[in-house]
Amino acid sequence: MSKSKLIIAIDGPVGSGKSTVARRVADLLGYVYLDSGAMYRAVAWKALRAHVPLDSEDALTALAGTTRIDLLSSDGSFRVLVDGTDVTRQIRSPEVAQAASKIAVIAGVRTVLVAEQRRAAKSGGVVMEGRDIGTVVFPDAELKIFLDASVEVRAERRRLEHEQKGESMELSEVLEEVRQRDRRDRERKVSPLVRAHDSVYVDNTAMSAEETARLIVFIAHQREIGARAEAQQN
Secondary structure, three states: OOOOOOOEEEEEOOOOOOHHHHHHHHHHHHHHEEHHHHHHHHHHHHHOOOOOOOOOOOHHHHHHOOOEEEEEOOOOOOEEEOOEEEEOHHOOOOHHHHHHHHHHHOOHHHHHHHHHHHHHHOOOOEEEEEEOHHHHHOOOEEEEEEEEOHHHHHHHHHHHHHHHHHOOOOOHHHHHHHHHHHHHHHHOOOOOOOOOOOOOEEEOOOOHHHHHHHHHHHHHHHHHHHHHHHHHOO
């Protein structure tokens, strides 16, 4: 391995705790957390500002290609810049979130942003989560994790997330929502959720986010040791 730090790809279904765990892993290792969702939201924010139709795939792909997105993290804070403007707050609005969900399925936009993600990670020392990170974005990542949990536990986590936002939902309702999301993620034509053949399967049904993150950090340290030993032999 030529890089001193790893690329860590974390994939998994909704409610598996990917974002929380990935952020914590990055923090524990002193790595950069690459938020792919924030990148799609950034393009969506710019599209809305520029009044680019959300059904125009060519125009949105062109927009993505001319947009500079910087993800900055320091002292526990995370900022998103679009063409030099801090839009960290603006991209979290419901309007931007809805637009981002439409933009994220456009193949041309994904191609542009995947190239950006690879550029940002070329020196290693990054953690990224999603549904196609280990299979499409970083197929050569030194450590791939497939994070999972029982559908009931994932639904309860989602229910708590809704509750924290002031949205009261019955567990049965959220359970059906999660099952539908699972089907969409696995059956969608563009970058479906698939476990990479060389990923480490981590079931965190009975684990906290902190326990999960520390397990992944342990695995990462083992990979680093193994890589150094291999380099010495060669």
